Structures are given as C-alpha cells and as structure tokens.
Amino acid sequence: MSMVFETEIIHEKQKAIVISKKNYSFLDGLKARLQKASVEYFFSSRAPNNLKIFDYCFLINEGLNADIIKKYPEKKIIFILLSQKGKVPHDFKYRNAKVVSVQGTHLEESDIDKILWFAFSKTSEDFLKLAPKSLAKPGFEATRKFDWKRFTTRKFIFLTIIFLVFIYHTLFVVPLLISAAATWASYNRLKKEDIARSENSLQTAGFYLKLTKRLYSLPRPTFRLLGFALFVDNAVDLLERGQTVMVEVVSLTKNGKQLASLLFAKNKTATVKSDVALRLTLANRSLDVISENLAVMAENLPARFRLVDAIELLTKSEKILDYFQTIVSSPIQKKYLIFFANNRELRPGGGFLGSFGILRMADYTIEGLEVYDVYDADGQLTVKVDPPQPIAEFLNQPYWFLRDSNFSPDFLENYERALFFLEKEMNLSGFDGSILITTSAIENILSPFGDLHVSDYKETVNAQNFYLKTQFQVERDFFPGSTQKRNFLSSLINQIFINLDRVSFADLGSMIKKSLDEKQIVAYVEDKGVQSFLDSTFWSGRVIEPKCNIQENCIIDFVFPYDANLGANKANYFVNKNLYLKTSVDADGKISHVLSIQYKNSSPSLVFPTGLYRNYFQVLLPKDSFVESVTKNGVLVEDIDQADDVYKRVGFFFEVAPKETVEIKINYSLSRYVSSQKEIYQFIIQKQIGAPNSDFVLELKPASNIQVLNQNFSPIVKGREIVYNTSLSTDKIFLIELVKQ
Structure with missing residues (x-):
C-alpha cells in the first residue's frame, strides 16, 4: 500500500x-x-x-x-x-x-x-x-x-405631490378615529355610572367630530366623483348619531335620578310640580331622539349589534312612560293593587299570596306603598266561599280566601277574584290596575342595589339573602294577625325608594324587563289602550287565545302546563322541572304528541320549609284534542279531571318525595290532519307565571310523505327528525310549514 x-x-x-x-x-x-x-x-x-x-x-x-x-x-x-x-x-x-x-x-x-x-x-x-x-x-x-439636487428631481417632485394629495384626502381619518375612540370610552364609562367622565369623553368626541367634518368637506367632491363618498358619509353619520344617542342617554340618566327623588317628595310647591312635569317631558323627548337615531343606525350596522332589540325596548319604554306621565299628573288619585307572590310555594297564578300592597299616586307625587299581610284581610272575611275542588281536597281548606285566590293561570281572572275578596274582607275597591311581583322578581330588582341596610331590623338585605331574611322575619313567632312580615317588607321597600337615586337605572331597567319577560312580574290596567300594549308584549300574564292570524290554512296547537303546590311548604325552591314534547305526523297527516315532564325534588328532608312536593298538575290543550293516556313513572293515572271550555283542561294530583324524581307523560292527538295543501302548523307553549325557567325540547318526526318546508327556528336535523332545544323562559310560538305529498 x-x-x-x-x-x-x-x-x-x-x-x-x-x-x-x-x-x-x-x-x-x-x-x-x-x-x-x-x-x-x-x-x-x-x-x-x-x-x-x-x-x-x-x-x-x-x-x-x-x-x-x-x-x-x-x-x-x-x-x-x-x-x-x-x-x-x-x-x-x-x-x-x-x-x-x-x-x-x-x-x-x-x-x-x-x-x-x-x-x-x-x-x-x-x-x-x-x-x-x-x-x-x-x-x-x-x-x-445639503444636497438640493436630490429634492429637485422629477421622481422626488412626483412622489411629493402624490404624498400631499394623499394627506389632503385622508387627513380627516385621524380625528375621525379619535372621535370614535372617545365615544366608545364615553359609553363604557356610562355603563359604570361614571357620568362626569362620560360627559368629558363626549365633549372630546364632539370636538374631533367637528374637526373631521371640516377636514372631510375639502376632499368630499373627489370622493363623490370616485364613488367613495357614501361610505365615508355613512361612517360620519353613524358616529354623529351615536354621539347624539350618548348625549341623550346621559341626559336621561341624570334626569331620571332627579325624578326619582322629586316624585317621592311630599307637599310639593307649584314650582316643583312644574319641574317634575318638565322632566317627564324631557325624558319622553330623550327616548324619542334615542329611538329615532337608533332606527337609522340599525339600517347601516350588522345585526350583531342588536339595535333592533334596543329599539323595541325603547318603544315599550316610551309607551310605559306616556302612561305613567298621564296617571302621575292626574289631580285625581290613582290606586294600584300590588300582589307579592311567593313562587317558592308555586300556585297557578304565580305563587302563594302572602302579602299585598296599595300604591297611590296623584298630582306628580308617588304617595307611597302601603303593605298588608294577607292574613289581616282573610281574618275579616264574613262570607263563606267554596274553594276549587283541589284546594278543598288536597289542602284541606273548606273555604276559599284571598291567599289562595290565584288558582287560575290567567292573571286577569285572579285579579278580578282578588277584588271580590278584598271588597268582602276590607271594603277595598276602585283600583286602576294591578301588578303581581314574585319573590324571584324582587331578587332581580334588588341585585342592582347591592346591600341595603334595613335599620329598623338591623339587617343587611341583598338579592342573595332576601328570601332567607324574609322567611326568618316572617316565621319567627308567627301567629295569625301578627304584623312582622308587613313591617319588614314596608321597611325594605322604603329603603329601595330611598336608594333609587344611587342605583344604575340601566341595570335596574334590565332587571325589571327580565322579570316581565320571564313572567315574574305581570300587570293589568283599566286603560284599554295600555292593556292592549301589555297583552301584545306578553307582560299581562294572560292565557293566549289559540287562534291563527297568519293564513287560512293553519293548524293550531297549544299546550300550557302549570302546577299548584298544595303541600303548605316552600318545596318549589328545590324542585327542578324539564319538559320534552315529541310530536309525530303519520302518513295520513295525523298529529300526535307525547308530552313528558320530569320533576326532581332536591329537598334535603321532610322538615319545613322543604319537604314533600304535593302538586296538583294541570295542562291546557286544544279543545278538540283527544287525550289517549296519562302516566306517572310508567303507571297509568286513572283519577283525572277533564273539562272542555275554550281549552281542554286535564288535571290530577301527584307527589314527589325528597331526593326523588317523577316523570309525567301525556299522550294526546289533534283532530285536524295535515292536508295536501301547504299549511302552517302553529304550536304555542306557555310558561306559568312565577315558574322558574325550564329546559324544553321539541322533537318533530314527520312521515316520509310529509314535507317540512320551513320553520321560524333553527333546529338540529337528524334524518327526518328535527330537534330544537331551548329554555322555557317565556311563552314560545313555533311556526312550521308542512305539506302532505
């Protein structure tokens, strides 16, 4: 190698x-x-x-x-x-x-x-x-x-001209963005009730908006020529309208706080009354301006901004304020009956009527709310009134009293019956309307106030502890004729009125609307125009008349389940309810239902106020429907009450022990079939006054020759089945377009 x-x-x-x-x-x-x-x-x-x-x-x-x-x-x-x-x-x-x-x-x-x-x-x-x-x-x-030659070339001169033209046409964008940011800051500060800083931000926003409009006026002819002006015009207009809305909201907030204190002041002078009248007019004007500007903004903004909902709320607020202005300015005293319903002991009309009050107002003054214990009134009843059969049988009451009078799911019927009892018991009459407020609604209303100190009782009350504090004051050393419940509620209501000027009106209004929408507050007034408005908003607690206003080819379906706690306890605090409606349409067009309702009682024991849930259940169905069977946990229920009037009413009694679950199933069908023509299937399910929100599942399974063309909700599709999950927080209306091939 x-x-x-x-x-x-x-x-x-x-x-x-x-x-x-x-x-x-x-x-x-x-x-x-x-x-x-x-x-x-x-x-x-x-x-x-x-x-x-x-x-x-x-x-x-x-x-x-x-x-x-x-x-x-x-x-x-x-x-x-x-x-x-x-x-x-x-x-x-x-x-x-x-x-x-x-x-x-x-x-x-x-x-x-x-x-x-x-x-x-x-x-x-x-x-x-x-x-x-x-x-x-x-x-x-x-x-x-310094080399001047570099700045005298054709290229440099050309680029300089382009740059200056660009600046000339876009300089307005800088103040526009600053104005938008200041407007947004004002909105966020207003949500936190920081009125002073919100106004400062609005002033900044207004200054830069004026500067924007001046700078934009110069290049606008060029933008119009190029077809860009509409976009910029809309942006500037939206910002200007948004600032106008904010200005009016700030004004409305400040005005509302002043009104809250003025309306409850006694012995007003003519000057103060004029001030109240002016402030009410200004509040109405502010609502008009806000509504008008939001309507224009809604046409140019995406749906996710939910301006349509805000406009709808403003429209309702304007009508309520108009009515309030009419009654509070009247020299003749207006009188309203206020019911306090404990929905922990649920009844068809919202809950056990433990207390009621009378609200009086006249001549630009809310004179106050006088609270009564229902037992004070019932103790004065001298006539014998037979109660509904379930009250007599399951509550073991031989006579009917005001406290049990709200046994209908319709608030107007209950109000008229309560007027009968109050006239017989206390000689009270001449009311201009009535409002029912449940325990849940009071908790909603208390939430924006935070902690309220009831000095007479050395108690701090808030939304979380209201029910327990009230129960403690009511049940302690209770005897028929005792006044502790009336006195405690009066002191609490007085604290609410005193603290109105420091609460967030936006939060308070939101909680009142939530209570109205969820039927924790319902109302009736004698003024037919206002009552028509309350009916249209589903704030009146009425049972809906099953009719179809859409077209002639319409199949009407209706279900309204409601409960009556006849156990003399507060078990509804621990009861949870879920509803499931399985609807099938066979090849002939026959519509059949299986309504399943599951009750779960989480009460820890049989000791009051918890315990056995003794429920007289009722359901309203279409008058021409046919009830095939009723079961409880798979066992046929034979002792059923049925009545046909405007609706078919089915009722029966059952119990749910603590820590147990009961399932009720009702099989029924409609008499009208789906035809070969296009038809609208209108299904309405109503929520009971005072009931908590429940899960609701709607399942529709049509035969192969029944076609579902359209619906007003977004379901889950499984083959030929459509399933829709929702919360029964208010009355629901479902529209489904069907045709038989």
Missing part, C-alpha cells in the same frame, strides 16, 4: 492595528476597507507594549513618535494627524513610516481609500495631505452639505 503526501499552502492574513484615544466616526469605514482588503483589523486606545505581530500600525493623533519607528523597522507605521497645524519636520525621513495630514476630523469613503492606497503602496512619497470636500471650515469637524 503506497502513501500519498499532499502539500497545503496556507496564506496567512496580514494584521493591522489602529491606535486612537477617540472613537472617530470614520473608524468603522477604515475597518470595513481593511477587512475587504483581507487585512485583519485590531483597535486599541493606547499603544501596546509589543507591535511585532502587526504588519501595519495606524496611529491617529498620537504625534510623530520616532521611537516606535526605530523599534520596529520592519513594520509599516502610518501617522494620521487630524486638525493639526504646522508642517512635518524636514529631518523626519524614515523608510518604514508615512504621514497623513487631514484638515478636520471627518473623512469621506474616498479619503479612506486614498489613505490605504498611500499606506500599502511602495511609492517613495512619505507625506499625504487631505482636505475633505465636506469640510465646512478649516479647523472644525466637517459637516455634510
């Missing part, structure tokens, strides 16, 4: 050191040029003890040191003298040394190239004098002259 020898030639780089006490600006350029010439660069602020390893030595402003030249005769020494006057001595002649004299301290790239050429060349010249072109004055550091 032979060995191969290879010879590698290694070129060692030359080394150069730059010695300078100052870090001049041109040193980076010198370094770059040396490295480009394959010379390894070193820098030091003072001369090292040994320079043998370096091939070149550049000394900047270090003076003409002959000792270094003599010590290293084989090295090339270059002296660079900056801004130094005088000449090089005539006797300064060394073979390995060269001198560069620079006027000033600034070197151009071309100057550095000359120095390096001078240093590396073998020329016999040993002195180079440089005067950089950029030097302003001899003896001072050079500065670059």
Whole structure:
C-alpha cells in the first residue's frame, strides 16, 4: 500500500492595528476597507507594549513618535494627524513610516481609500495631505452639505405631490378615529355610572367630530366623483348619531335620578310640580331622539349589534312612560293593587299570596306603598266561599280566601277574584290596575342595589339573602294577625325608594324587563289602550287565545302546563322541572304528541320549609284534542279531571318525595290532519307565571310523505327528525310549514 503526501499552502492574513484615544466616526469605514482588503483589523486606545505581530500600525493623533519607528523597522507605521497645524519636520525621513495630514476630523469613503492606497503602496512619497470636500471650515469637524439636487428631481417632485394629495384626502381619518375612540370610552364609562367622565369623553368626541367634518368637506367632491363618498358619509353619520344617542342617554340618566327623588317628595310647591312635569317631558323627548337615531343606525350596522332589540325596548319604554306621565299628573288619585307572590310555594297564578300592597299616586307625587299581610284581610272575611275542588281536597281548606285566590293561570281572572275578596274582607275597591311581583322578581330588582341596610331590623338585605331574611322575619313567632312580615317588607321597600337615586337605572331597567319577560312580574290596567300594549308584549300574564292570524290554512296547537303546590311548604325552591314534547305526523297527516315532564325534588328532608312536593298538575290543550293516556313513572293515572271550555283542561294530583324524581307523560292527538295543501302548523307553549325557567325540547318526526318546508327556528336535523332545544323562559310560538305529498 503506497502513501500519498499532499502539500497545503496556507496564506496567512496580514494584521493591522489602529491606535486612537477617540472613537472617530470614520473608524468603522477604515475597518470595513481593511477587512475587504483581507487585512485583519485590531483597535486599541493606547499603544501596546509589543507591535511585532502587526504588519501595519495606524496611529491617529498620537504625534510623530520616532521611537516606535526605530523599534520596529520592519513594520509599516502610518501617522494620521487630524486638525493639526504646522508642517512635518524636514529631518523626519524614515523608510518604514508615512504621514497623513487631514484638515478636520471627518473623512469621506474616498479619503479612506486614498489613505490605504498611500499606506500599502511602495511609492517613495512619505507625506499625504487631505482636505475633505465636506469640510465646512478649516479647523472644525466637517459637516455634510445639503444636497438640493436630490429634492429637485422629477421622481422626488412626483412622489411629493402624490404624498400631499394623499394627506389632503385622508387627513380627516385621524380625528375621525379619535372621535370614535372617545365615544366608545364615553359609553363604557356610562355603563359604570361614571357620568362626569362620560360627559368629558363626549365633549372630546364632539370636538374631533367637528374637526373631521371640516377636514372631510375639502376632499368630499373627489370622493363623490370616485364613488367613495357614501361610505365615508355613512361612517360620519353613524358616529354623529351615536354621539347624539350618548348625549341623550346621559341626559336621561341624570334626569331620571332627579325624578326619582322629586316624585317621592311630599307637599310639593307649584314650582316643583312644574319641574317634575318638565322632566317627564324631557325624558319622553330623550327616548324619542334615542329611538329615532337608533332606527337609522340599525339600517347601516350588522345585526350583531342588536339595535333592533334596543329599539323595541325603547318603544315599550316610551309607551310605559306616556302612561305613567298621564296617571302621575292626574289631580285625581290613582290606586294600584300590588300582589307579592311567593313562587317558592308555586300556585297557578304565580305563587302563594302572602302579602299585598296599595300604591297611590296623584298630582306628580308617588304617595307611597302601603303593605298588608294577607292574613289581616282573610281574618275579616264574613262570607263563606267554596274553594276549587283541589284546594278543598288536597289542602284541606273548606273555604276559599284571598291567599289562595290565584288558582287560575290567567292573571286577569285572579285579579278580578282578588277584588271580590278584598271588597268582602276590607271594603277595598276602585283600583286602576294591578301588578303581581314574585319573590324571584324582587331578587332581580334588588341585585342592582347591592346591600341595603334595613335599620329598623338591623339587617343587611341583598338579592342573595332576601328570601332567607324574609322567611326568618316572617316565621319567627308567627301567629295569625301578627304584623312582622308587613313591617319588614314596608321597611325594605322604603329603603329601595330611598336608594333609587344611587342605583344604575340601566341595570335596574334590565332587571325589571327580565322579570316581565320571564313572567315574574305581570300587570293589568283599566286603560284599554295600555292593556292592549301589555297583552301584545306578553307582560299581562294572560292565557293566549289559540287562534291563527297568519293564513287560512293553519293548524293550531297549544299546550300550557302549570302546577299548584298544595303541600303548605316552600318545596318549589328545590324542585327542578324539564319538559320534552315529541310530536309525530303519520302518513295520513295525523298529529300526535307525547308530552313528558320530569320533576326532581332536591329537598334535603321532610322538615319545613322543604319537604314533600304535593302538586296538583294541570295542562291546557286544544279543545278538540283527544287525550289517549296519562302516566306517572310508567303507571297509568286513572283519577283525572277533564273539562272542555275554550281549552281542554286535564288535571290530577301527584307527589314527589325528597331526593326523588317523577316523570309525567301525556299522550294526546289533534283532530285536524295535515292536508295536501301547504299549511302552517302553529304550536304555542306557555310558561306559568312565577315558574322558574325550564329546559324544553321539541322533537318533530314527520312521515316520509310529509314535507317540512320551513320553520321560524333553527333546529338540529337528524334524518327526518328535527330537534330544537331551548329554555322555557317565556311563552314560545313555533311556526312550521308542512305539506302532505
């Protein structure tokens, strides 16, 4: 095996050191040029003890040191003298040394190239004098002259014109964005009830909006020519309307707080009454302006902003305020009956009537709410009134009283019956309307107030502890005729009125609307126009008359389940209810239902106020429907009450023990069939007054020859089945277009 020898030639780089006490600006350029010439660069602020390893030595402003030249005769020494006057001595002649004299301290790239050429060349010249072109004055550091030619080229002039035109047409965008940001800040501060800072933000927003409009007026003709003006016009208009809305909301909030205190003031002077009247008018005007501007904004903004819902609420608020202004300004006293229904002991009309009150107002004054215990009234009843059969049988009450009078699911019927009892018991009459408020509604209303201190009882009451605190005060040492419940509720209501001026009206209004929508508050008034409005908003607690106003070919279906706790306890606090309606349409077009209702009683024991849930259940169905069977946990229920009037009413009694679940199933069918023509199947399910929100599942399974063409909800489709999950928080109306092929 032979060995191969290879010879590698290694070129060692030359080394150069730059010695300078100052870090001049041109040193980076010198370094770059040396490295480009394959010379390894070193820098030091003072001369090292040994320079043998370096091939070149550049000394900047270090003076003409002959000792270094003599010590290293084989090295090339270059002296660079900056801004130094005088000449090089005539006797300064060394073979390995060269001198560069620079006027000033600034070197151009071309100057550095000359120095390096001078240093590396073998020329016999040993002195180079440089005067950089950029030097302003001899003896001072050079500065670059302003090059006007760069700014007079065609390209620069063209780009400058384009830039100025762009700025001219877009300068308005900056104040527009600032105005929008300030408007948004005002909105967020208003939500936190920070009125002062909200107004400050609005002032800022208004200033920049005016500036925007002035700046935009200049390029607008160009935008119109190019077809862009409509977009910008809409943006400016939306912002302006948004600010108008905010101004009116702030005004409405401040005005409302003043009204809250003025309306409850007694013995008003004529001046104060005029002030109240003016403030009510201004509040109405603010609602008009807000509604008008939101209506325009809704046409130009996406649906996710939910302005349509806000407009609907404003329309309702205007009608309520109109009615309130009419009754509070009347010199004739208006009187309203207020029912407090405990929906922890649920009854068909909302809950056990433990208390009631009378609200009086006249001549721009809310005179107050006088609260009564229902047992005070019932103790004065001198006539004997037969109760409904379930009350007599399962509650073991031989006579009927006001406290049990709300046994209908229709609030108007209950109100009229309550008027009968109150006239017989306390000779009370002449009411202009009535409002029923459940325990859940009071909790909703209390939530914006936070903690309320009821000084008479040394209690702190809030939405979370209201029910327990009230029960404690009511049940402690209770006896028929005792006044502790009336007194406690009166003190609490008084605290609510006192604290109206510090509460967030937006939050309070939201909670009242929630209670109305979820049927925790229902109302009836004698004014037919206002009552028609309450009926249309489903705030009146009426049973809906099953009729179809859409078209002639319409199949009407209706179900209204409701409960009556006849256990004399508060078990509904622990009862959870879920509803499931399975609807099938066979090949002949027959519509059949299985209504399943599951009751779960989470009561910990049989001890009051929890315990056995003794429920008289009733359900309203279409009058011409046919009930095939009723079961409880799969066992047929035979003892059923049925009645046919406007609706078919089915009722029966059952119990749910603590920690147990009961499932009720009702099988029924409609008499009308789906025909070969397109028909609207209208299904209505109503929620009971005072009932908690329940899960509701609607399942529709048509036969293969029954086609579902359309519906007013978004279901889950499983083959030929459609399933819709929702919460029964209010009355629901489902519209389904069907046709039999």
